[in-house]
Amino acid sequence: MSPTASPPRRRRFRWVRAIFKLMGAFVVLSLLLVLIYRFVPPPVTLTMLMDPNGITKDWTSLDEIDPNMARAAIAGEDSRFCSHHGFDAVAIAQALRHNASGGRIRGGSTISQQTAKNVFLFQGGGFIRKGFEAWFTVLIEAIWGKRRIMEVYLNVAETGIGTYGVQAGAMRYFHHGAAKLTRAEAARIAAVLPLPKKRAAITPRGFTRRYGNSIAARIGVVQREGLDSCVR
Structure with missing residues (x-):
């Protein structure tokens, strides 16, 4: 394998890993919010915040x-x-x-x-x-x-x-x-x-x-x- 092929592959791997980390963080955060709002009233929504x-x-x-x-x-x-x-x-x-x-x-x-x-x-x-x-x-x-x-x-x-x-x-x-x-x-x-x-x-x-x-x-x-x- 050519030595010059390794860095691009490592970069691609880092991008893939970063994407999976973001997806994992989103899943955890969304689950946490849904669990909290199961018992606590949502204090405000984006629609409310954007309402002039x-x-x-x-x-x-x-x-x-x-x-x-x-x-x-x-x-x-x-x-x-x-x-x-x-x-x-x-x-x-x-x-x-x-x-x-x-x-x-x-x-x-x-x-x-x-x-x-x-x-x-x-x-x-x-x-x-x-x-x-x-x-x-x-x-x-x-x-x-x-x-x-x-x-x-x-x-x-x-x-x-x-x-x-x-x-x-x-x-x-x-x-x-x-x-x-x-x-x-x-x-x-x-x-x-x-x-x-x-x-x-x-x-x-x-x-x-x-x-x-x-x-x-x-x-x-x-x-x-x-x-x-x-x-x-």
Whole structure:
């Protein structure tokens, strides 16, 4: 073997070793964060830090949030939340077919995926962010469980301009806490979740009003069919 071939190989080996070290460090750090947030409320998210409108939030345990809010989230965002393992293949396929036909873009993300993105990542980012999102989704499904995922989701989701979580949203829109949400109020907040900077739960109009009414009607279905059984 030529002596001049050895240094390039050593350099390549160092690069490979450095990459594996970075991957190992990321795995350990991500596992540690997920384990901590299993018991401790996430203090802040990147989305919050990047919000020029400031941050209004008030962490509230799931036991202190009216059950209709979780049902509304399931009805509006992820009807198979209690039965999938983080990814809803049916919803993804439906979204792909819908988007291919044109019109309003529809996402196929589950509540678990949205929670992983909101807590650990950032908005946008394309396929690279989606890859990290999938990793964190697997972790929180395995370590947190459905009830904790819903609790975190309802506390970090953006519910209005500079407003995060359903407690802050309830105070903003209805001037009372999330423990006293009516079915209609919970449905209105759920209708805001996909586009919180462009929709409002007070005197909603057009699509937001129709969507809120549809969610309110589906809350009863979620309850009767036990689609919220994993968070009760």
